[in-house]
Amino acid sequence: MTRRDAVFAGSIPKFYDTLLAPLIFEAYAADLAELVAVSSPDSVLETAAGSGVVTRALAPRLSAGARYVVTDLNLPMLNYASSRQGADRRIEWRQADALDLPFDDASFDVVCCQFGAMFFPNRTVAYTEARRTLRPRGRFIFNVWDRIEENVFADDVTNAVATMFPHDPPRFLARTPHGYHDIALIREELSRAGFSDIEIETHEKVSRANSARDVATAYCLGTPLRNDIEARDAGLLQVAIDRATMAIANRHGEGPVAGRIQALVIVATG
Incomplete structure (x- = not known):
């Protein structure tokens, strides 16, 4: 991962939320929210919350007395998420580094994270922090993208843009969002962080957009x-x-367009 890979600033949060979220994030956010809420937790910590896609899906599922702390290292994304959420006294918004969480040991029933682990500079440290803040038998629930070849539009865009820079192709999507899909490595890093019960499932879905240009712009x-x-x-x-628009249109039509997306969903218990 390069330093640029973690910079979500300027107009990126808005395009991320308005175009990319419905394209690839919202369906997985609904799944994650259901996994978190099924145990009726009294306290939830969300790390790397991004533009708040999971937050908006999960908050209505939590009890009236629940504590929900939503964090992200990237302040522009966190501010955008907060502006989209509306008033909810249960939610505390905090800028926080997942590798150095400013919370006491055993503070939460659940820690959740949607498509953020790929950006952590040291995932074992981040997982150790998640486990530290969990109460006994608390659950760490997160997801990561599968390899880019299993995610059609991301692969299409990457290949199309690469033709413009053949000697130095932009590989952000393959390098970072789709760069952490080795199940054995995920298990190893979670085990090293102290998690003993680890479940990993592959979830395939269909990504849809109104047009090929919407996908390319996203x-x-x-x-x-x-x-x-x-x-x-x-x-x-x-x-x-x-x-990128031309490449997607040539393969999938001008629009509406649909393509396969695939992610790994992980539930780990200490």
């Missing part, structure tokens, strides 16, 4: 792929969107 403007492209030539950002 990935090129709503993720740090934008940073990758602009670092090479900022003047070619629109060209990259056009190139």
